[in-house]
Amino acid sequence: MKRLASIAFATAIALSLQGCSGWQSALDPKGPAASELAWLIWFFTGLCAVVWVLVMVALAMPLMMRSRQRAEPLVLDAGADNRKLRVVMTAVGLTAVILVGLTLVSFFANRTLAAIGSDVALTIRVTGHQWWWEVRYEDATPSRILTTANEIHIPAGEPVRLLLTSTDVIHSFWVPSLSGKLDLIPGHMNVLDIKADKPGVYRGQCAEFCGAQHANMGTFVIAEPRAKFDAWWNDQLQPAAAPMSDEAKAGENLFLKRPCVMCHKIGGTPAGGTVAPDLTHVASRQTLAAGTLTMSRGNLAAWIADPQGVKPGSHMPVVDLSGDELNAIVAYLEGLK
Amino acid sequence: MKPAVAMLLLAGLALAACQREERDTRPQSALGSGEQPTPVTALEPGGQRPSPTDNKAASFEANAFHLSEGKRLFGWFNCSGCHANGGGGMGPALMDEKWIYGSSMESIHATIRDGRPNGMPSFRDKIPDDQIWELAAFVRSLSGNAPSSAAPSRNDDMMAHPSENRMPDAATLGKSP
Numbered sequence: 001m002k003r004l005a006s007i008a009f010a011t012a013i014a015l016s017l018q019g020c021s022g023w024q025s026a027l028d029p030k031g032p033a034a035s036e037l038a039w040l041i042w043f044f045t046g047l048c049a050v051v052w053v054l055v056m057v058a059l060a061m062p063l064m065m066r067s068r069q070r071a072e073p074l075v076l077d078a079g080a081d082n083r084k085l086r087v088v089m090t091a092v093g094l095t096a097v098i099l100v101g102l103t104l105v106s107f108f109a110n111r112t113l114a115a116i117g118s119d120v121a122l123t124i125r126v127t128g129h130q131w132w133w134e135v136r137y138e139d140a141t142p143s144r145i146l147t148t149a150n151e152i153h154i155p156a157g158e159p160v161r162l163l164l165t166s167t168d169v170i171h172s173f174w175v176p177s178l179s180g181k182l183d184l185i186p187g188h189m190n191v192l193d194i195k196a197d198k199p200g201v202y203r204g205q206c207a208e209f210c211g212a213q214h215a216n217m218g219t220f221v222i223a224e225p226r227a228k229f230d231a232w233w234n235d236q237l238q239p240a241a242a243p244m245s246d247e248a249k250a251g252e253n254l255f256l257k258r259p260c261v262m263c264h265k266i267g268g269t270p271a272g273g274t275v276a277p278d279l280t281h282v283a284s285r286q287t288l289a290a291g292t293l294t295m296s297r298g299n300l301a302a303w304i305a306d307p308q309g310v311k312p313g314s315h316m317p318v319v320d321l322s323g324d325e326l327n328a329i330v331a332y333l334e335g336l337k
Numbered sequence: 338m339k340p341a342v343a344m345l346l347l348a349g350l351a352l353a354a355c356q357r358e359e360r361d362t363r364p365q366s367a368l369g370s371g372e373q374p375t376p377v378t379a380l381e382p383g384g385q386r387p388s389p390t391d392n393k394a395a396s397f398e399a400n401a402f403h404l405s406e407g408k409r410l411f412g413w414f415n416c417s418g419c420h421a422n423g424g425g426g427m428g429p430a431l432m433d434e435k436w437i438y439g440s441s442m443e444s445i446h447a448t449i450r451d452g453r454p455n456g457m458p459s460f461r462d463k464i465p466d467d468q469i470w471e472l473a474a475f476v477r478s479l480s481g482n483a484p485s486s487a488a489p490s491r492n493d494d495m496m497a498h499p500s501e502n503r504m505p506d507a508a509t510l511g512k513s514p
């Protein structure tokens with residue numbers, strides 16, 4: 001019985017280790033910053049584990065060993081006392097060396113982190129909102145400045161500078177596979193340099209409690225080869241695709257006549273709201289509402305029909321729409337690739 | 338024995354503090370926007386519009402959640418552009434006790450929904466009805482009509498001086514040491 005239990009326990013632990021890999025894990029690093037941090041945590045854990053085991057052995061030894069009876073307990077034994085003193089002093093000395101050593105190791109790891117951003121070619125402004133991310137690509141040419149939401153595309157293998165701030169409360173940007181976390185603070189700009197070694201999709205999560213939908217404030221860093229990234233940027237700069245069908249055309253009109261236009265922007269149309277995600281290319285994104293739903297026609301309809309059911313408390317209100325109106329708007333948004 | 342009972346009673350009483358205000362994120366009243374009486378005339382000098390009291394008027398007014406939502410929307414929908422932060426600009430002040438079109442929730446709701454002739458635009462169809470009620474509740478709270486337990490606080494940027502954590506350090510007068 002006992003054996004069975006311990007086998008089950010070991011299996012459970014092995015299974016839970018599975019959770020340490022994947023697209024959102026500090027223990028499965030995919031960039032230099034995350035690798036440095038992962039190495040640091042393993043080094044600390046390993047060294048501290050060795051020290052812990054040694055201390056436990058030292059504690060256990062006197063308990064296990066039968067103490068020798070001294071013939072004259074009251075007579076001082078200078079030799080034995082000196083030995084003990086030497087053991088204690090050696091241990092104290094080693095502790096000091098280890099503590100200073102760990103400090104140095106973490107200092108040099110920090111220097112490596114700081115060096116990642118020494119030659120950044122791309123600057124992205126990430127603004128936290130309750131409960132989504134506004135992403136703005138900076139460029140010297142104003143017409144190339146691009147605003148999108150929730151997804152951060154970056155060229156793989158190149159360092160990228162993120163300027164982090166917030167408009168409402170404190171959020172925290174954390175993409176564990178790429179780097180440590182850093183807060184987004186209203187009225188203050190934080191700088192985080194990230195780099196992805198290989199193309200891939202890395203999930204991030206707001207890591208500072210920010211209200212009702214904190215848990216549904218995800219983000220995705222999508223690293224692509226440079227050429228693909230440039231093509232993506234050029235595509236995103238285009239105005240929204242014109243509606244192809246009559247239904248989509250009706251949807252565009254409805255979008256512009258209804259409250260949607262007060263909050264959302266669709267490039268190339270009069271919709272110019274700036275307080276909610278830019279929808280110019282909404283259908284090109286992989287998820288809706290900061291990772292809450294995957295992108296699909298059905299989920300678009302579910303979100304627009306009842307955002308407060310999908311993400312209660314989110315800042316998109318329920319807008320009264322008939323079934324036909326909803327279908328038309330979805331047909332329109334679905335075409336905004 | 339006695340003190341234990343007293344402690345238990347006290348602890349029971351303290352539980353009352355756990356009661357939180359419900360956040361009704363989709364109130365959807367029986368009186369939707371379409372069922373409100375349409376104004377017969379656009380001109381209503383002075384007096385209050387006689388309109389049926391909506392259940393929302395009462396329930397939104399003393400509710401911290403709806404008031405704070407109204408405050409956020411007041412900024413989002415750029416009411417501030419014409420009314421400043423309630424102090425008045427191109428549009429009249431909203432924090433004084435003078436009301437051109439009546440001070441009741443229903444009148445303010447009607448003002449926002451239908452607009453007013455001397456330059457107040459109509460937001461019918463542009464703001465969902467529940468959010469108009471939230472705005473109306475917030476507008477009324479500007480003149481101190483909302484209970485202080487529910488009324489939203491003043492913005493940091495409207496304080497006479499920056500909040501304490503943004504104040505320059507008195508010892509170094511803002512220069513880093």
Ligand SMILES: [Cu+2]
Nearest residue numbers: 206208210214
């Ligand atoms: Cu958060």
